Amino acid sequence: MASITEVARLAGVSIATASRVVSAVDYPVSAATRARVLDAAAALDYVPNALARGLLKSQIPVVAVIVHDITDPYFAEVVRGVEDAASPAGYLVITCSSERDAERETSYVRLLRSMRAASVIFAASGLDDPESNREIGKHLAAMRSDGAAVVHLSPHALGEADVGVDNEAGMASMIEALVGLGHREIAFLAGPSSLFVGRARLAGYRRGLAEAGITFDERLVIHTSFDREGGALGVDTLLGPARFTAIACANDPLAMGALARLADLGIDVPGQLSVAGFDDVPVAAITSPSLSTVRLPLREMGRRGFAEAVRVLGGEELVSTVLPTELAMRDSTAPPRVAALT
Amino acid sequence: MASITEVARLAGVSIATASRVVSAVDYPVSAATRARVLDAAAALDYVPNALARGLLKSQIPVVAVIVHDITDPYFAEVVRGVEDAASPAGYLVITCSSERDAERETSYVRLLRSMRAASVIFAASGLDDPESNREIGKHLAAMRSDGAAVVHLSPHALGEADVGVDNEAGMASMIEALVGLGHREIAFLAGPSSLFVGRARLAGYRRGLAEAGITFDERLVIHTSFDREGGALGVDTLLGPARFTAIACANDPLAMGALARLADLGIDVPGQLSVAGFDDVPVAAITSPSLSTVRLPLREMGRRGFAEAVRVLGGEELVSTVLPTELAMRDSTAPPRVAALT
DNA sequence: CTGAAAGCGCTTACAG
DNA sequence: CTGAAAGCGCTTACAG
Numbered sequence: 001m002a003s004i005t006e007v008a009r010l011a012g013v014s015i016a017t018a019s020r021v022v023s024a025v026d027y028p029v030s031a032a033t034r035a036r037v038l039d040a041a042a043a044l045d046y047v048p049n050a051l052a053r054g055l056l057k058s059q060i061p062v063v064a065v066i067v068h069d070i071t072d073p074y075f076a077e078v079v080r081g082v083e084d085a086a087s088p089a090g091y092l093v094i095t096c097s098s099e100r101d102a103e104r105e106t107s108y109v110r111l112l113r114s115m116r117a118a119s120v121i122f123a124a125s126g127l128d129d130p131e132s133n134r135e136i137g138k139h140l141a142a143m144r145s146d147g148a149a150v151v152h153l154s155p156h157a158l159g160e161a162d163v164g165v166d167n168e169a170g171m172a173s174m175i176e177a178l179v180g181l182g183h184r185e186i187a188f189l190a191g192p193s194s195l196f197v198g199r200a201r202l203a204g205y206r207r208g209l210a211e212a213g214i215t216f217d218e219r220l221v222i223h224t225s226f227d228r229e230g231g232a233l234g235v236d237t238l239l240g241p242a243r244f245t246a247i248a249c250a251n252d253p254l255a256m257g258a259l260a261r262l263a264d265l266g267i268d269v270p271g272q273l274s275v276a277g278f279d280d281v282p283v284a285a286i287t288s289p290s291l292s293t294v295r296l297p298l299r300e301m302g303r304r305g306f307a308e309a310v311r312v313l314g315g316e317e318l319v320s321t322v323l324p325t326e327l328a329m330r331d332s333t334a335p336p337r338v339a340a341l342t
Numbered sequence: 343m344a345s346i347t348e349v350a351r352l353a354g355v356s357i358a359t360a361s362r363v364v365s366a367v368d369y370p371v372s373a374a375t376r377a378r379v380l381d382a383a384a385a386l387d388y389v390p391n392a393l394a395r396g397l398l399k400s401q402i403p404v405v406a407v408i409v410h411d412i413t414d415p416y417f418a419e420v421v422r423g424v425e426d427a428a429s430p431a432g433y434l435v436i437t438c439s440s441e442r443d444a445e446r447e448t449s450y451v452r453l454l455r456s457m458r459a460a461s462v463i464f465a466a467s468g469l470d471d472p473e474s475n476r477e478i479g480k481h482l483a484a485m486r487s488d489g490a491a492v493v494h495l496s497p498h499a500l501g502e503a504d505v506g507v508d509n510e511a512g513m514a515s516m517i518e519a520l521v522g523l524g525h526r527e528i529a530f531l532a533g534p535s536s537l538f539v540g541r542a543r544l545a546g547y548r549r550g551l552a553e554a555g556i557t558f559d560e561r562l563v564i565h566t567s568f569d570r571e572g573g574a575l576g577v578d579t580l581l582g583p584a585r586f587t588a589i590a591c592a593n594d595p596l597a598m599g600a601l602a603r604l605a606d607l608g609i610d611v612p613g614q615l616s617v618a619g620f621d622d623v624p625v626a627a628i629t630s631p632s633l634s635t636v637r638l639p640l641r642e643m644g645r646r647g648f649a650e651a652v653r654v655l656g657g658e659e660l661v662s663t664v665l666p667t668e669l670a671m672r673d674s675t676a677p678p679r680v681a682a683l684t
Numbered sequence: 685c686t687g688a689a690a691g692c693g694c695t696t697a698c699a700g
Numbered sequence: 701c702t703g704a705a706a707g708c709g710c711t712t713a714c715a716g
């Protein structure tokens with residue numbers, strides 16, 4: 001591949017001049033010289049070496065997004081939002097599926113530091129692992145002091161999300177909606193207790209109950225993994241001892257797993273039981289019955305996350321924002337029509 | 343951030359020696375010296391600068407995956423497969439959602455070239471745009487001659503997939519299965535005619551019909567976009583004039599869109615009409631009814647794609663492989679129970 | 685407006 | 701086993 005040296009030689013100018021025209025920096029170059037350089041660059045199919053430039057700047061126009069799993073539609077949406085904003089700015093996006101494994105996450109962050117990524121955006125909730133958090137924190141501090149931008153889209157060990165939603169209020173509003181439908185006995189599939197988002201949503205459930213004057217019953221709260229398997233398992237666990245007319249879930253996969261298990265069991269939703277999710281992942285609209293859930297502006301979070309990164313890269317302060325959630329009531333919820341399930 | 347110069351100074355050795363121990367290259371260094379360098383590196387929290395190394399090698403351990411849209415589960419699965427293989431090897435993965443737009447794709451490839459990505463894997467089918475294909479081809483040729491690995495997971499302008507599936511045979515087998523169920527009038531939602539995969543699947547449909555001795559009727563073939571909207575539109579287009587008992591679709595989103603539209607119309611699936619998809623995207627198992635489809639080993643394609651890239655990077659020849667497809671017959675297909683729809 | 689030169693942080697022949 | 705030096709491809713003060 002042709003380097004700037006060859007372009008300069010062909011154009012008959014110094015590499016300084018060649019650099020000034022091809023890098024589109026704001027520096028006076030005569031029109032004639034500029035044209036000659038541009039011609040030479042085109043003739044040689046010159047493409048600048050981003051690595052050389054990055055070495056100088058100690059930064060490469062790449063933004064990484066740390067997700068739990070890119071095949072989880074929640075994260076795919078966020079990544080897409082980041083990409084939509086990053087791409088026009090000339091940034092490439094790296095996706096890192098951490099599988100919520102502290103070691104994987106640490107190794108990704110280290111790699112990103114080594115690559116001098118301009119920004120790392122945490123889409124996934126922070127983990128509660130002090131040792132890896134310390135290690136990751138060390139790398140992030142080094143990157144930050146080197147000019148990189150770190151943005152959190154979820155609550156994490158060190159604080160709240162930089163661009164996020166009010167998980168607690170969102171969940172409280174769903175509980176309020178269920179209560180409005182007539183439900184008083186509402187179970188909660190909480191997901192893992194080790195995740196910050198999970199806790200915020202559980203807090204929202206409790207707040208929703210409290211505001212409706214309903215006593216919290218911990219037997220109605222089930223902790224499982226944050227996926228469809230967890231939802232199915234949650235239903236199985238609840239179904240013996242507990243008594244309830246609705247199940248609120250801490251995220252959509254949980255709700256979809258519950259829906260599937262309930263269908264297997266021949267329990268009609270929403271006839272016998274209402275089910276609600278959280279996130280409004282795209283598939284939530286096409287489950288059967290379609291899922292009542294809380295809509296999160298996932299792409300917008302990605303876009304805003306990148307916008308914040310750009311702001312930080314430009315030397316400005318990061319400004320925290322809380323994006324609104326919205327109730328999306330569909331067909332999986334209805335007034336309780338029969339006595340509460342035993 | 344500490345550089346190797348500082349590590350060398352603290353350890354009291356030359357940077358050459360320091361480099362030899364931290365870069366884990368196979369070069370004799372005395373145990374005592376090695377230990378001193380390692381201690382110094384740890385004390386300084388040294389992380390090598392991948393940009394400097396990349397500049398020298400003219401290559402950075404990054405693999406890019408060109409997809410249509412990362413929020414499309416098909417591509418998310420493939421990307422995850424690439425990541426699963428790339429991550430242990432120390433490679434980061436960049437995702438590029440081209441939206442099947444020739445210009446976006448071109449600009450991504452150019453950016454990737456400028457970044458000296460070690461490999462670019464095309465997960466999405468090639469576009470039929472001669473001009474952008476020429477431009478992209480130019481960049482890829484330059485990258486290849488620089489040692490980068492280019493791998494295709496789908497048929498494209500210049501040839502077949504390097505790691506792919508037999509789309510034609512896969513679709514033919516689905517048609518055969520529908521015929522086996524008793525269907526003779528089978529419509530086909532073909533997706534866009536500009537995509538190479540789309541064409542291969544259409545060819546499979548024709549082959550399946552031919553092998554069953556059924557005359558091809560072009561009025562039964564509808565071209566739309568490759569998404570749920572296209573599926574709904576396809577149903578609307580078919581429903582007036584055509585007569586058929588089953589709809590085979592060129593991919594799952596098309597089938598899911600058809601399912602949704604049919605449900606709106608009150609047409610029972612599979613009672614009145616059978617619907618089949620293609621890809622076996624994860625959600626296909628949880629639609630209602632669950633979708634009969636052709637399973638593609640999506641993650642495996644990603645993993646194998648990266649493995650091929652590594653082979654090429656090692657100077658070996660790329661060896662093409664065709665992975666098997668598998669029929670996944672679920673609840674959206676059944677024998678035709680009523681007369682063909684008018 | 686133009687250019688010579690230093691330097692970003694590494695690796696790798698080459699010499700000892 | 702160890703080190704001095706060149707060089708990867710750029711950008712940017714600095715001088716003219």
